[in-house]
Amino acid sequence: MSKKPALLVVDDDPQVLAAIDRDLRQEFRQDYRILRAGSGAEGLEAMRQLKARAEPLALVLSDQRMPDMEGVQLLEQARTLFPEAKRVLLTAYADTEAAIRAINEAHLDYYLMKPWDPPQHLLYPTLHDLLATWQAQYQPRFQGVRLLGFQWSPQSHELKDFLAAYMIAFQWLDFEANPEADVLLSSLGLTPSDLPVTVFEDGTALAQPTRTAIAEKLGLALKASQPLYDVVVVGAGPSGLGAAVYGASEGLKTLLIERQTPGGQAGTSSRIENYLGFPTGLSGAELAHRAWAQAVRLGAEFLSPQEVTQLCVQDEYKVLTLADGSEVRTRAVVLTTGVSYRQLAVPGMERLTGAGVYYGAARTEARSCSQQDVYVVGGGNSAGQAAMYLAAFARKVYIVIRGASLAASMSAYLIEQIGRTPNIELLPYTEIREVRGDDRLETVVLRHNQTGAEQECPARAVFVFIGAKPSTEWLCNALLCDGKGFVITGRDLLADARFAPIWKKRREPYALETSVPGIFAAGDSRAGAMARVASAVGEGAMAIKFVHQYLDE
Incomplete structure (x- = not known):
């Protein structure tokens, strides 16, 4: 069950902090969790912990004059960690000019003057308006395991397949394509060199984890409990x-x-x-x-x-x-x-395994093949089932076989389904002679065994099913x-x-x-x-x- 969104209040004056914490709880505790911090550093750490646990932050209310970090600086950091959260500066009269400038330059949402008494008139209406705007745009974050990595990393692919095989719900965050991955990685105090990183629901993270380490964290048994x-x-x-x-x-x-x-x-x-x-x-x-x-x-x-x-x-x-x-x-x-599965012994296969070349169905990679060309090597039932599944995502699925047809090795029901699927094409008398690419698969070299003709074709992925x-x-x-x-x-x-x-x-x-x-x-x-x-x-x-x-x- 997901936690309530948080409201974070930050002030270095204990009396002021206690007063605003009291007023916020009185009005908003039914729908929000009220968190408090006694310094900018404490507030920043609280936000990082929320980010690591994928818990929502709806609003940050910070005092401007704090010795270690000014309120505007803290709210700028809040914008990086939680771009959707509303940011409010609490100021004295002498700081209003700085507050107005911060609204224009740092994109603050509002500023409030001290004192805010009575809160029913000077505090609650403004915060209700801001929170209503936040709620209108808020989408609950994924609750579960998150995996950060590179799309073309063999280790990332291995971890995706491991989690999927145990039917563990997880969210894949491609570091190069998803800005959230960069923000989350920074909040954990990690760098891209630590990828892949697994972040668990409790906020803990493992950098470059083994399957055994993930299994232990998820509670899978690794030791026998009985002597016989x-x-x-x-x-x-x-x-x-x-x-x-x-x-x-x-x-x-x-x-x-x-x-x-x-x-x-x-x-x-x-x-x-x-x-x-x-x-x-x-x-x-x-x-x-x-x-x-x-x-x-x-x-x-x-x-x-x-x-x-x-x-x-x-x-x-x-x-x-x-x-x-x-x-x-x-x-x-x-x-x-x-x-x-037997290995396909052609140039480039070993180097690109896990980075565009996969043995078996690799269902976790299917969505990344959207509107691109993929190749399935083999004519058995496993190859046919994979081709049918990939056809729902890829622009074109090519089945590469050395023989004339699928009849000798594939069930009739699968052959019929493949024949009715317009974006699946059979390439008979054909084999892959080479796969090419720098850090990922880019092209395949096909050879027609009857004519001897070769051609190089673009490819997003190759899935190999050539016996066992x-x-x-x-x-x-x-x-x-x-x-x-x-x-x-x-x-x-x-x-x-x-x-x-x-x-x-x-x-x-x-x-x-x-x-x-x-x-x-x-x-x-x-x-x-x-x-x-x-x-x-x-x-x-x-x-x-x-x-x-x-x-x-």
Whole structure:
């Protein structure tokens, strides 16, 4: 709930300050908060704190003759911090000429003479008029997290995506395009070299924060609370969230660990329209947030952003080592680490990643593409969903594919939607050969693979969806993986003569069990998995069934 707008009164004479504070409270306390300061420096600090907390200031009433700072000087500072606030000078008769000059030169709104008794005639009418004018133009400020940064900063982009993935309401203030960002930064005592800066609702700020620092400030858990769990799920994509929901609902002491944000690749999808039970579709972030809330409500514990760096077995217990050096012990593990987008290996891509080049949907950047040309590289469903979402903002969306059409890799419903969208154009037999720009993406070099012709085209952004690789780099020393890094599970462990001697149990491995008993794999990082949200959720639920069977042995 937003606070009432403030009225700030500043005077170095304690008796005068107390008198005007009393009169203001008597008349205006129902609609405003009355703040007082005993010097210009105190008044300036009070305004800076209000600015940092994004709290509204409606009026500043300051005495002219103060030893450390004259009232006119303070009111000039107030104009910089709060341009909309009304500024009133309190003067003695001898200062009226200075007050009139200040109205003309410093754009003061009014001056009042001492004494102002009775206030019903000499104070309240003037202030009521000024406050009525202020209220007519006042728009309540955003209440929540504010992120200040540069549009083309990879670190700013990473923080925007982090906050958006957790569905944390935030206001983005581009330092180069929004004057409010400069004013707010100054009020915090920071400089542009400190950007990006995250300002929280309580007025505190973090300069160049890590995701972990923001998570701690927002109250996300980073440490496990229990010495031993029944099952730890590693990865909060659809399969991991499904496992957490079913594990917690069936009474298992369940811990879910995610190194980035909930939802995995599906969480970045702008629209999922073929998921059962949602006839109008929903965003990946919304689906992930609902599942996360459901798992937590049912009793699952959630650590994020936290990364597992090592997995080993000690006396039948599984020990997970986290990036901060702490350890988590569990009786069973479900690995749902998912996949990450493959890098597009052309000149300029690495240098401009986060500054016009993005892997995945990057929904937080869509509005900045207004009336400009963007390129989507890839022909799968994720690419099609991103193109449809971007088409609502961009002037033109070009889908770049090496093949002849989208039919081999994209769902029919998406192909139909793309065909009906006039500002989406398919570029078949085409690939990006280079991306160019100094500190941000400016152009792309396209090559037609049949003719060999190349052309350089302006581009605001490139979004890359060119297949995925499993996020199992830290696992393949402990578990059997195939040549591409996907985890081998179930009967596939016995089907290959090279792997069969590794399995030492008398029973066959359960369908989603890895080469280490009690460690299961589900979702996109598992060899043979189907890349669909529904199947990923189903595998997560199946894994919990096998966890029960393993724990009952």
